[in-house]
Amino acid sequence: MTAVRCYPGIKAREPIGHYIIAYHEPATIMKIFSSAQIKAADAYTIAQEPVSSLQLMERAAEKCAAWLDLHFTPQTPFHIFCGMGNNGGDGWVIARLLLKKGYTVTAYLLHHTTRQSADNAANQQVFREQYPQHVRDIYEVGDFPVLASPCVIVDAIFGTGLNRAIDGWVAGIIHKINDQRNGNTIVAIDIPSGMLADASSLHIPTVKAHHTLSFEFYKLAFLMPENAAIAGEVHVLPIGLHPEYITHTPVRFHLTDPEMIHTIYQPRDPFAHKGTYGHALLIAGSYGKMGAAVLSAKACLHTGAGLVSSYIPECGYNIMQIAEPCAMCITDIHPHYNSHFQEVFRNNETTDQYKCIGIGPGLGTETATAKALEKLLELYNRPMVIDADALNILASYPYLLRKVPPGSILTPHPKEFTRLFGPSANHFDRLELLSQKAVSTQLYILLKGRYTAMACPDGAVYFNPTGNPGMATGGSGDVLTGILTSLLAQGYSPKAALLLGTYLHGMAGDLAAAKYSQEAMAATDIITCLGQAFLYIKGL
Ligand SMILES: NC(=O)C1=CN([C@@H]2O[C@H](COP(=O)(O)OP(=O)(O)OC[C@H]3O[C@@H](n4cnc5c(N)ncnc54)[C@H](O)[C@@H]3O)[C@@H](O)[C@H]2O)[C@@H](O)CC1
């Protein structure tokens, strides 16, 4: 069983494999709520709607049972491990519903506490009365059953109510479940047991699920690279939590979605001329790395900038003119690297001419390049896009960061981020650091990854859902720099350019993977597919 992301008009479907991916209803899951907020949404729904907590649990379990029934057949035996809280309550209901559908089910109760939630107790009682021969009790690791493969293990031990690391014999049960991974399928209900929704679960015992059926929302933990091997494929199941709570509750973390991106996208003016959509300048390339300059210039053009100029070392002149005839070229006096690009901005006229500068792809970190960057930052005051070696220069001369024009976009990958801002103990700490730095510098900082995180100067962080591992290849980042520079040059605000550009980049990558495969696609294919991505976003 594999998850696929598909777009209209794309016939080939590329499995995304073990990466986290969700089927979702965008309007409801755009916000990432904390465990406390999810609990409050639950309570709000029960208070506002004619629905009891037991009915809500039944609704959630019905969604899970329907998902399981869609993906498995009654020939596959189910082993459902229930804890004492409401996650375990879900487990009892799922067990009952699957038995009704003709599945072979055994439900196990882990006696990890004497305090059972009321809804768990009610549903356990119903189950024990109806199916007494289908229940086993677990008091210690030795009670773990011998399971015949292939089977489905449903993890309903702990949900979002977990408040500390699992220890003792319950941790032993978690390890026993994980020992069954090969040849069986592990499906976690709401969140893999042991995983904390809002904090790092590094080095603590967690169920390692193949699939997670998450209620209504993504949890922040699912977006963290450190958890990719724990949650497996995440499937968000709407359970009808109250839309008013969802709409009105403020959150720091968001996931961008197609509808949101569609509202950001601005159709072109029918009376437009090439001056309408700005003149972008890309300062890039050095000897041996001219490809980076070409890729960023091409991506910039294919994202709609009116004019694109490429500032490159002398050695790259022919390469650029031949590879991209639509771009204009300015060459540096140095044959192999860029050393005097600040001289383009001798007067206000040239500063006005370039609506946005993108700097960094293949730039190199020569001292002369660093000096030119410092002078450029003193002369140019519009938001710019800073990537790759330009970021490495900022990391080597940290005082330069204060000179970057407010509203600029930095696009580090994790190693560049660490060089710039230092290491973090885990990905939650890194996310906090990312957000703090965006606030303190008043810059937009995009941290590349499976779910690229985009931190804004107001403290909000947006995660981008598009993209695939085929994009983990040289040149993808150069393409992103070109896209972002293009959108800024066209007059999009930095935030709009950031959200739209990153989404487009990932979507074009998904389209390229669907067409050529994740393995065979190259960064040039991302550029080729930008047109189709635009058409998709426009047509929504
Ligand atoms: N919020 C919602 O919208 C809904 C939530 N439901 C379920 O309710 C779950 C949350 O339920 P609860 O708040 O009851 O919490 P859980 O079911 O996650 O479990 C909490 C239980 O574990 C114990 N516990 C906590 N940390 C522990 C540790 N480290 N070691 C051992 N025991 C520990 C607690 O004392 C309590 O008994 C969700 O994950 C979801 O599965 C669904 O039933 C319906 C709707």
Ligand SMILES: [K+]
């Ligand atoms: K669980």
